[in-house]
Amino acid sequence: MYRYDEFDSRFVRERVREFRAQVERRLDGSLTEDEFKPLRLQNGLYLQLHAYMLRIAIPYGTLSSRQLRQLALIADRYDRGYGHFTTRQNLQFNWPKLKDVPDILDLLADVEMHAIQTSGNCIRNVTADHFAGVAADEVEDPRPTAELIRQWSSLHPEFSFLPRKFKIAVTGAEHDRAAIKAHDIGLRILRRPGTGEIGYEVIVGGGLGRTPMIGKVVREFLPRADLLSFLEAIMRVYNLEGRRDNKFKARVKILVHEIGAEEFRRRVEQEFAALDGPSVNADPEEVKRIAAYFAPPPYEELPERSVKLSIAKAAHRDFARFVETNVFAHRVPGYAAVTISLKPIGGVPGDATSEQMRIIAELAERYSFGEIRVTYMQNLVLPHVRNDELFALWEALDAAELATANASLVTDIISCPGLDYCSLATARSIPIAQSLSRRFADGARQREIGPLGIKISGCINACGHHHIGNIGILGLEKNGAEYYQLTLGGDATENAALGERLGPGLAAEEVPDAVEKIVNVYLQERSVGEEFIATYRRLGIAPFRQAFEKGVEGDQHAAH
Amino acid sequence: MAAPKKPPLPVILMANDLIDGEVVFRTATGWSSEPREALIAGNAQAADALEAEGIAEMSRNKVVDAYLVDVVLGENGPQPRHFRERLRTLGPSIRPDLGKQAQSVIEPRGVPHVSL
Numbered sequence: 001m002y003r004y005d006e007f008d009s010r011f012v013r014e015r016v017r018e019f020r021a022q023v024e025r026r027l028d029g030s031l032t033e034d035e036f037k038p039l040r041l042q043n044g045l046y047l048q049l050h051a052y053m054l055r056i057a058i059p060y061g062t063l064s065s066r067q068l069r070q071l072a073l074i075a076d077r078y079d080r081g082y083g084h085f086t087t088r089q090n091l092q093f094n095w096p097k098l099k100d101v102p103d104i105l106d107l108l109a110d111v112e113m114h115a116i117q118t119s120g121n122c123i124r125n126v127t128a129d130h131f132a133g134v135a136a137d138e139v140e141d142p143r144p145t146a147e148l149i150r151q152w153s154s155l156h157p158e159f160s161f162l163p164r165k166f167k168i169a170v171t172g173a174e175h176d177r178a179a180i181k182a183h184d185i186g187l188r189i190l191r192r193p194g195t196g197e198i199g200y201e202v203i204v205g206g207g208l209g210r211t212p213m214i215g216k217v218v219r220e221f222l223p224r225a226d227l228l229s230f231l232e233a234i235m236r237v238y239n240l241e242g243r244r245d246n247k248f249k250a251r252v253k254i255l256v257h258e259i260g261a262e263e264f265r266r267r268v269e270q271e272f273a274a275l276d277g278p279s280v281n282a283d284p285e286e287v288k289r290i291a292a293y294f295a296p297p298p299y300e301e302l303p304e305r306s307v308k309l310s311i312a313k314a315a316h317r318d319f320a321r322f323v324e325t326n327v328f329a330h331r332v333p334g335y336a337a338v339t340i341s342l343k344p345i346g347g348v349p350g351d352a353t354s355e356q357m358r359i360i361a362e363l364a365e366r367y368s369f370g371e372i373r374v375t376y377m378q379n380l381v382l383p384h385v386r387n388d389e390l391f392a393l394w395e396a397l398d399a400a401e402l403a404t405a406n407a408s409l410v411t412d413i414i415s416c417p418g419l420d421y422c423s424l425a426t427a428r429s430i431p432i433a434q435s436l437s438r439r440f441a442d443g444a445r446q447r448e449i450g451p452l453g454i455k456i457s458g459c460i461n462a463c464g465h466h467h468i469g470n471i472g473i474l475g476l477e478k479n480g481a482e483y484y485q486l487t488l489g490g491d492a493t494e495n496a497a498l499g500e501r502l503g504p505g506l507a508a509e510e511v512p513d514a515v516e517k518i519v520n521v522y523l524q525e526r527s528v529g530e531e532f533i534a535t536y537r538r539l540g541i542a543p544f545r546q547a548f549e550k551g552v553e554g555d556q557h558a559a560h
Numbered sequence: 561m562a563a564p565k566k567p568p569l570p571v572i573l574m575a576n577d578l579i580d581g582e583v584v585f586r587t588a589t590g591w592s593s594e595p596r597e598a599l600i601a602g603n604a605q606a607a608d609a610l611e612a613e614g615i616a617e618m619s620r621n622k623v624v625d626a627y628l629v630d631v632v633l634g635e636n637g638p639q640p641r642h643f644r645e646r647l648r649t650l651g652p653s654i655r656p657d658l659g660k661q662a663q664s665v666i667e668p669r670g671v672p673h674v675s676l
């Protein structure tokens with residue numbers, strides 16, 4: 001894992017000290033809220049519906065046991081004993097007191113963490129595939145690239161006052177698990193056909209929010225060495241030409257859309273050609289130094305197949321099911337990556353208690369080289385578990401009620417905090433997730449349905465990724481009541497697509513029946529082995545809409 | 561700039577405490593974390609006075625984000641008409657153990673409950 005060098009540590013400590021002084025000045029009245037607000041936001045501190053909220057960056061979703069334990073300690077000492085993992089691989093605490101935040105930030109600095117650039121119009125926490133360094137379909141671990149970008153973008157003087165927030169995601173794999181096409185910049189590490197040289201496909205102008213867009217390829221192949229100067233060229237074009245007159249039109253996606261991908265590309269290439277590459281690009285020695293931090297852990301040489309695993313699977317049905325859904329093939333023989341679902345039936349998606357954090361930290365130490373990953377699906381992953389030890393791990397997880405076998409299934413629901421916490425929300429989202437989770441609680445039925453992503457946001461800002469959910473749910477308000485709009489066919493992967501509106505909005509209690517009808521159409525119409533999204537693509541929205549409309553005007557309880 | 565629209569009467573004044581962020585209500589004498597203790601303004605003049613007090617308290621750095629909220633009057637005191645503000649008088653609907661609703665003095669009430 002990346003370790004802070006002396007410069008990093010000093011920088012983070014000084015930043016905490018500075019913020020401590022700013023908080024003191026706020027509390028003694030020397031700073032007004034208007035003066036203080038941008039300062040607190042730069043340190044990840046928001047004001048929400050019920051209290052302040054602190055957003056902590058987990059760069060590229062990689063955590064150590066030590067860090068996770070520290071988060072648990074903060075949750076107990078300064079919050080209400082839990083935290084919320086978000087779609088941006090951040091952790092949010094919902095109840096910190098302003099006066100305590102400097103102490104919290106010091107505790108974070110103790111374990112090389114911070115909350116810088118988790119808010120504001122800067123380059124935010126860089127996210128990456130949660131199976132980085134693990135996935136068999138990977139060309140290269142995306143984290144060194146993400147770390148390089150983090151260092152380059154941290155307090156970059158030219159890019160700390162952008163027209164709007166800016167989000168970058170990186171994957172090194174064929175299959176996109178980082179939703180790179182829904183980011184301002186998405187990077188995919190690939191090998192150049194023919195030469196085998198490693199470089200990047202660069203995608204710009206994706207984003208969700210009120211004007212959702214899928215990113216456009218701006219460069220098919222960028223040599224590795226040119227990464228920072230090319231990013232700098234993109235940022236310059238955006239910084240100069242991105243709109244500042246209207247906050248809703250200020251994201252780079254709007255610029256790309258307004259001038260067209262071709263023209264945007266031309267301007268970036270022009271800027272890139274004019275830049276002094278060598279003065280911007282990272283020193284190859286530095287790139288090597290960073291990459292060394294992500295060297296694989298000391299794996300043992302193990303046989304591909306584990307007899308112990310086969311026996312345990314045969315003896316324990318629940319375990320076998322867990323392996324089927326939550327265990328991911330590792331590129332190293334004899335190992336596996338394990339998804340710890342933070343979506344128990346009826347639970348709050350992404351929430352983990354301090355007790356669970358400590359248990360997971362402990363299990364990571366025992367079984368996964370002390371490493372944990374945070375996924376944009378709001379789950380955790382133990383990335384390097386020996387096949388031989390999967391059963392022991394599962395038993396421990398099961399005892400802690402952390403063994404829900406639903407990764408990527410219909411109850412693995414993404415949900416933003418919505419109106420239960422968020423001051424921008426127009427409706428609640430978590431209760432919808434809970435009611436759907438309960439409706440589809442039956443494990444056999446979930447497995448029969450197969451991979452199906454439901455994603456819920458509590459307002460058009462789309463923090464819950466509803467546009468790219470196979471089934472998307474958006475909470476809105478009409479005449480003083482919450483209501484929900486469904487979209488179908490969204491896709492967060494390399495086949496990224498935005499969902500299409502199904503029909504009129506629904507009251508909260510109508511949502512489970514409507515989703516059930518959609519699922520039933522799929523089950524009826526699918527061909528053998530066809531996943532929901534494939535059936536949707538083949539059939540289009542019509543049959544789903546038909547079933548939905550029947551429900552809306554007719555018997556609301558037909559499906560039950 | 562046009563003046564922001566005034567909420568219908570009666571109103572109370574809600575804000576967040578500066579130091580701990582907790583939702584607080586303006587009373588006759590200061591701020592309380594109890595909605596039932598909120599001072600109720602039933603006419604335009606009283607509402608204006610309450611609003612002015614909110615602005616003054618913000619500039620005294622006691623609270624942040626103070627604004628008027630329209631309420632209905634019930635036996636348990638004033639209750640915001642809008643579900644967003646009602647949630648703020650209670651806490652997260654999914655965690656009855658947290659927020660004001662956990663402090664047992666008040667019963668969770670009136671928030672459209674999602675029973676599914």
Ligand code: HEM
Pocket residue numbers: 046048053085086087088092164167182206207208209210211251415416417422423424461462463464465
């Ligand atoms: C304090 C609460 C939050 C606030 C104030 C907030 C604010 C916003 C806003 C204003 C947007 C729209 C940006 C635009 O369209 O330009 C947005 C988008 C987004 N936020 Fe949040 N958000 C919050 C919580 C979260 C949480 C909890 C998550 C993760 C679960 C999250 C992840 C995202 C993502 C993924 C997007 C969409 C991608 C994009 O286009 O930027 N946010 N957020």
Ligand code: SF4
Pocket residue numbers: 416417418419422423424425426457458459460461462463464
């Ligand atoms: S989508 Fe809306 S309600 Fe949900 S977290 Fe984002 S801003 Fe809040």
